[in-house]
Amino acid sequence: MSHQTEADRVLRSLDRTCPEHDPDVLRSVLDRVGDKWSLILIGLLEKEPMRFTELLRTAPGISRRMLTLTLRSLERDGLVRREIYPEVPPRVEYEVTPFGRTLTEPVLVLARWAADNQDTIRANRHAFDVAAGHNTDDLD
Amino acid sequence: MSHQTEADRVLRSLDRTCPEHDPDVLRSVLDRVGDKWSLILIGLLEKEPMRFTELLRTAPGISRRMLTLTLRSLERDGLVRREIYPEVPPRVEYEVTPFGRTLTEPVLVLARWAADNQDTIRANRHAFDVAAGHNTDDLD
DNA sequence: CGGCATCCTGTACGATACTG
DNA sequence: CAGTATCGTACAGGATGCCG
Numbered sequence: 001m002s003h004q005t006e007a008d009r010v011l012r013s014l015d016r017t018c019p020e021h022d023p024d025v026l027r028s029v030l031d032r033v034g035d036k037w038s039l040i041l042i043g044l045l046e047k048e049p050m051r052f053t054e055l056l057r058t059a060p061g062i063s064r065r066m067l068t069l070t071l072r073s074l075e076r077d078g079l080v081r082r083e084i085y086p087e088v089p090p091r092v093e094y095e096v097t098p099f100g101r102t103l104t105e106p107v108l109v110l111a112r113w114a115a116d117n118q119d120t121i122r123a124n125r126h127a128f129d130v131a132a133g134h135n136t137d138d139l140d
Numbered sequence: 141m142s143h144q145t146e147a148d149r150v151l152r153s154l155d156r157t158c159p160e161h162d163p164d165v166l167r168s169v170l171d172r173v174g175d176k177w178s179l180i181l182i183g184l185l186e187k188e189p190m191r192f193t194e195l196l197r198t199a200p201g202i203s204r205r206m207l208t209l210t211l212r213s214l215e216r217d218g219l220v221r222r223e224i225y226p227e228v229p230p231r232v233e234y235e236v237t238p239f240g241r242t243l244t245e246p247v248l249v250l251a252r253w254a255a256d257n258q259d260t261i262r263a264n265r266h267a268f269d270v271a272a273g274h275n276t277d278d279l280d
Numbered sequence: 281c282g283g284c285a286t287c288c289t290g291t292a293c294g295a296t297a298c299t300g
Numbered sequence: 301c302a303g304t305a306t307c308g309t310a311c312a313g314g315a316t317g318c319c320g
Contacts, residue, residue: 019304022255023180023200025245026279029254036293040163040229060163063294068303078264089301090300099260107166113246114169115162120239121172124218128200139221176313183299192282203314232319267297 032077037062037070039107042096045080046104051097079103148186149196177202177210177242179247182236189235219243 003080032040040059044050050058056067069095079100085091096104146264180199184190190198196207211234214220219240225231236244 008168023183025254025258026179026183027176028258028261029250029255030155030174030176030179031248032254036167036170039170043163043166065295065302065305066293069204069293075286076265076268077261079270090303092302099257099264101258103253106250109165109249110173110246111166113243115157115165115302117239117242118165121217124239125216127143128218196282201314205282205285205315206313211312232282 033103034072035105037066038074041070041094041108042066042079042100043105045096046101047095049083049093051091051093055094074100083132153279166263171245175210176216177206181207181210181214181234182219182240182243182247186241189223190235192232193236195234205273237256 008103037059040062042056044055044058051070052067055071056062056064059067062070071080071082075082076095076098080094081097083093083094153157177199180202181195184195184198192207192211195211196202196204199207202210211220211222215222215234219236221235221237223233223235
């Protein structure tokens with residue numbers, strides 16, 4: 001019987017060699033896109049290039065500071081490109097790079113899951129909260 | 141010319157009705173899976189049910205506190221189920237629910253992207269840092 | 281063993297004022 | 301317009317101890 005467990009252990013360690021099950025790889029992508037604004041900005045820019053202030057207005061609630069920081073880090077990773085037009089009122093446009101666009105599909109898959117299941121999650125949470133909250137006054 | 145822009149504006153607002161481009165929906169899924177441990181735990185549990193201490197050992201670097209909190213919130217959302225075996229040494233097992241398994245595919249898509257592109261990102265970062273760091277002493 | 285309560289730190293993020 | 305610099309806060313998350 002414990003041989004069974006032993007076999008499982010081997011199988012699992014093999015499985016671990018598959019990159020998409022490697023916790024570290026998973027962490028790295030989450031560190032990249034798991035922050036508050038990166039995916040929002042990519043989502044907006046994926047449709048069309050936009051200027052700094054335009055993004056500031058379009059992204060609901062972002063601060064100038066976070067817009068700057070997030071754009072810089074996206075640019076650093078090569079997901080977004082910064083285009084400077086040396087005009088009298090300075091103009092800067094941001095656009096998603098081809099590499100950045102490769103991120104779009106995976107993100108859309110996740111977003112679609114979210115869209116499809118947000119109701120279920122809300123219901124589950126409510127049920128859980130009810131069950132936990134008042135096992136004090138619902139009997140009889 | 142500005143008519144073109146006007147048309148774009150309309151198209152964009154239509155696009156906005158598509159749930160996977162709605163920033164709010166995007167945020168909700170990130171709030172759910174964007175934290176440090178949720179996807180790791182689901183990844184582990186998706187292979188086989190595990191006990192609390194087992195998870196503590198298997199997930200690299202998680203603290204008891206975060207394991208408890210993360211498992212609770214996953215349970216609350218119906219992604220993970222908690223099974224209690226009333227034995228002499230208390231035993232509790234966690235398993236991914238069918239609903240939780242629907243998350244697996246989207247996550248794997250993202251994980252695969254991460255695995256495929258981590259080298260590119262590393263290279264991009266390095267290039268960016270070099271370019272930014274020393275435009276001080278590399279001319280001539 | 282499983283897990284909550286407490287304390288503490290790092291940091292992500294926002295608000296605001298200033299610059300080119 | 302497109303940022304940078306500075307400050308303050310809220311919260312994620314780690315360490316630890318106690319308890320059933």
